[in-house]
Amino acid sequence: MDTVSPAAPLPPRPSVPPRPSAAPEREGGRPRRRTALIAGAAVLAAAVIATVLLATGDHDHDDATSTGLPVGRGDGGGATFRAADADLLVLDGVSGRVQVTADPAATAVTGAFTGADPARRHDVRADLDAPGGTRTLTVRCAVDGGPYAPCAGELRLTVPSHTGLRLRQTSGDTLLTGLGGDLSLVTASDHLTATGLHPRRAALTVTSGSADIAFTAAPDHVAAQFTSASGVLRLPVTGAADGYAVTSSATSANVQVSVPRRDGSPHEVVVQAVSASASVVPASG
Template sequence: MDPATARPAGRPSRRAVVIGVPLLALAVVIGIVIAHDDHAGHGRPGFPPAPDRAYGATAGQVHADDVDTVVLDGVSGRIRVSADDDTHAVSGTFLGADGTGIRVRTKTATDAGRTTMTVLCADNAGADEPCAGDLTLRLPAHTGLRLRQTSGETDLTGIGGPLDVTTASDRLTAVGLHPANAHVRVTSGSADIGFSGAPGALAVQTTSASMTLRLPTDGAGYAVTTAATSANVDVQVPRDDSAAHHVSLQVLSGSLAVLPA
């Protein structure tokens, strides 16, 4: 080797240094971009979503424009839903047992000109999970409710839209209801349901439960049909097979009393 071109062992050439510096800078930039995408680019395969942004969840708050029907499917805990004429949007709070806000989001869908809003809950990873806790919800008076509650306590007040309620191992209390159509299913537990307006069609199904149904009787009679097995059914409202208000009662074990409101 020519002594003039020899260099100490381990010392890089000027050319190697010139090439290495840009490569190092490029590697740093790529690393920063990847780290940023890992944090903010949720929703891509292989990256968990950021719950509040990708999932659209809000801790403890429910807000939505006026809708035709609200759906609470598979909830448990204490559920309180009220409606009145002064309310023009859906609003409420959803808290856990420790008083902190539960991650909730709303999903809306429109079919045949009617809008349905479903309240959903999310775990810390942003995935759907059954809603459990203390929900207080306020609705416009005309908004209907579709509720399936698996356990706990339910309080309904003033609902005027179509009503479809299913409860199990629950204590259901309702006052001031005035829907044109209502369907109530109660399995185990108890229910005390009061109407302020006579429903055009009311279907009640109870299994191993104790229920009191209160119907207004001012000028209203009811066409009542009853199917009971191992049950005690007591109907004290005026009965009229030609009435425009139809009540269907199906009772399997337990008791049901239909009283004047």
């Protein structure tokens, strides 16, 4: 009878260390997801803080090279500001007193705004855009942190001599000096005075107000429309020896032209008057 030898005892199972709650990072490996999420949240928080500081900080000395930066902030009803150089300045729907002066030495647009109520805070915002390659700077104002809108009060601006102006002034007084860029001016119930202008092209629409516009260089084209208003265009005779090609129309109005005239001149002047008085005269000096 065969005998069966007892089975050899099994070797003892090696002990298994407890599994860590999260695998450690391997050198050169991908960061753990939790760590990545924490790091991303920290970056986002830092970005938010930076944005808040940018929006609420003091920008009196910043150039508005990006769209929508507040460039001026002040208490006591006033704010001073500095914005980027521009080919065209846009003041759309402003009211009150507006003064725009060209300075041949200026390399930026600077200015000051004083609101009608000195007890309220006023901010100035400049939006810079470049449609068609033209650097266009639009200036607007806000009261007590409200929405930005056309400035209503006293707005004084200094611009480079090459800067043009697109203005829509709803009421008040406007004073322009030395501008060399193209002009598009629409005023209503406004007293408009302009001196030392030397643009190539200018378009004027004056309603229920007055305008006295003086040029120091003969423009290529001027179009002026006066309705229930009085207007004077002062054009230099020197530099336009061949005269101006003047076209005028009047409806219940009076238009007088005393500058030299010649059909086919490269300097064109178009005047329309409705219930108004208008004159085109030589500039003094």
